[in-house]
Amino acid sequence: MDKRQTRTLFLFQFKLGRNAADTAQNINVAFGLGTTNERTAQRRFRKFRNCDESLEDDSCEGRPSDADKDEMKAMVEANPRMILKDNSSKLNVSIGAVSSHWQVEEAR
Known part of the structure; x- marks a missing residue:
């Protein structure tokens, strides 16, 4: 299961009023242990509560590698x-x- 699919399930459960801990546990029961974890669900639920329902990765701006x-x-x-x-x-x-x-x- 890829990240986008997991995030879709997070959003679905969030919209149903479920909590992050139960959501992570249910996903792991359905799709296999280690598919996700509670902390990941909590971070995504926090984004949803802040009106960010995007399922994409946040852009990461690291230090660009200009070195030869x-x-x-x-x-x-x-x-x-x-x-x-x-x-x-x-x-x-x-x-x-x-x-x-x-x-x-x-x-x-």
Whole structure:
């Protein structure tokens, strides 16, 4: 079951006046344990109560990755002891992006 289908069931149950806990439990009984959880239902019900009945994902605006992978590789190879924070700020990417790239290179 995909997210949109689960959210449709959440909205249906919300419109019937059901609560998030019972909704999550019923979905898991009907479609299998782990299909959803109470916390996810609570978040979606909160959106519905705030007049947001959209079933789409919220747009996530993260830090865009403008880094050239070759440039990142060159920086890591040139000075592997350089602090990740320094590399990430020079490349205008997240620390996680540099760290992930560095770990991939280490594994090779």
